[in-house]
Amino acid sequence: MRSSSYRALIAAIFLLFFHGVGLAQAEFLGAFTWEREEEYFGGVSGFDFFDDGSHFAAVGDNAITLIGTFERTDGRITAVTSPWIGGLRDVMGNRVQGNMTDAEGLALTPDGHWLVSFEDAHRVVEYADREARGRPYPVFRMMRDLAENRSLEGIAVDRDGAIFVLSEGRLPRTPGFPVFRFADGVWALFATLPEDGAYRPVGADFGPDGRLYVLWRRLALPFRFASRVTRHEVGEDGLTGGERVLQTELGAHDNLEGLAVWADETGLRLTMVSDDNYRGFQRTEFVEYRLSE
Template identity: 40%
Template sequence: MRRRSAIKLILAVAAAAGLAAAGYAASRPLAEESKAQYLSSYTWTLKKPWFGGFSALKITDGGSAMVVLSDRSTLVTARIARRQGRISGITAASAHRLRASTGKTLRGFAGDSEGLAIAPDGSRYISFEGAARVARYRRPEAPAEVLPRPKAFRKLPPNKSLETLAIDSRGRLYTLPERAFDKNGRIPVWRWNGRRWSRPFSLPPRGGFLPVDADFGPDGRFYLLERDLTLLGFRSRLRRWDITAAGPVNETTLLLTGPGTHDNLEGLSVWLDGTGRMRATMVSDDNFLPVQRTELVEYALPR
């Protein structure tokens, strides 16, 4: 989330920080329709110039490692230590600044990286919100291979565009904008099949929540993380669908938190732990502000 209204953002995060300091932020979300079970939260701190602004992550190696992406074009790999299943420590292993197709380091508007998907061959696919596009990185240090940009991408608002990226079991990519509804007031979803983009379906917006990340779980379902910014802090919501040939069905709200329960959750990874339990791990974007924090939050998900 970048270049927002400074006044609204600062007021909201200051209020959220005050609520957390006062003990208002509950260990469990203030949920109206919650079906997910809260497991734990971990605040990650690191004194590195690139640290912060994380907008996407993928948990790997059964929960002992992760790839995390900042919105300033830094791709980080890290090891995760756990105690009784809960995150007890994180150690950064590598950090790479992403490059353009020309080989130059991405910066500013062109480097607003938001979504991350990892293909079976290890390629990283990344969506960008400034100049709306999706790029493939065969290696973190390699130049970008930019996928074709359909006309629809070029018409998206510059700071409300391709916020999410997910990959299904067939290797197809899915992306959707943060705030760019179609003519029917729905959230458009685009799919890349390796040759071209199509728009197979759309999703219904509900309330003031906006999409910030998505993932396909081990169960093959589509999970969407959404955020709402209020003057009392951030709210988060997690919805799920079965994706069929006819489109998305069986919409379920798994998580709905109250203001200040968590920080600005923007990244989502759905995975199986060693016991076979499905988890959602989410990471917050601290906007490089001292009143926010980089928080990793985990929930157990129902089947």
């Protein structure tokens, strides 16, 4: 019988050579499965850093909120300390319930506010901190045309404070996936992301380089996922570029939905988290890649 260390070595070799096939600039750094004892833990979809890649916040499909810190060895995640778990609140200060709970995306503003995008009841809500009452943004009329479970996913904030929200579903009679922007108090359809096979946009973040990074997911039954990340220049009239900087093999990771882009002395990093859909055969997994250019 092979030893556990031998199996771990084989797994590590597989990950290094086959994650991100064909994209030399994306180097796989590691994956870490995050576990907690609470029955309501899971469904983690939105994720962002407070700082330099260690202290983070997250939200889940049942409107849970989490705060944690990564412990790293040689730059790789080896443990997660998570002292806080709570829940999002409505304008009255009560826990959100029913079809209002499906939190999908999270972006932290420079002043520490939480911006959360929701599916089902399509909306964006701002929270002054982890226990604050929600302050909903006005609902853009075009968002009402999105399907219940195919709507607002990734959310990101640029350097000027403009909010960008991505939908994994399409608008009627409009090709591509809509990107909405809230700036100067007004919502607009800012751009559309072109369709590419079975991939759908599920996460977003602005990198230190000022470009918008988009996380895409493909599902192939039975519950095997592939992921990719594209990056885009943001102009006055929309998005340009769309260079693919990461492509994973089918089954390489779980259901990656949350993305944070940051930098250390070695270059840009992509940190992603998976939504386990509250299924025992899936997992909440943090995955990291380094971009060399």
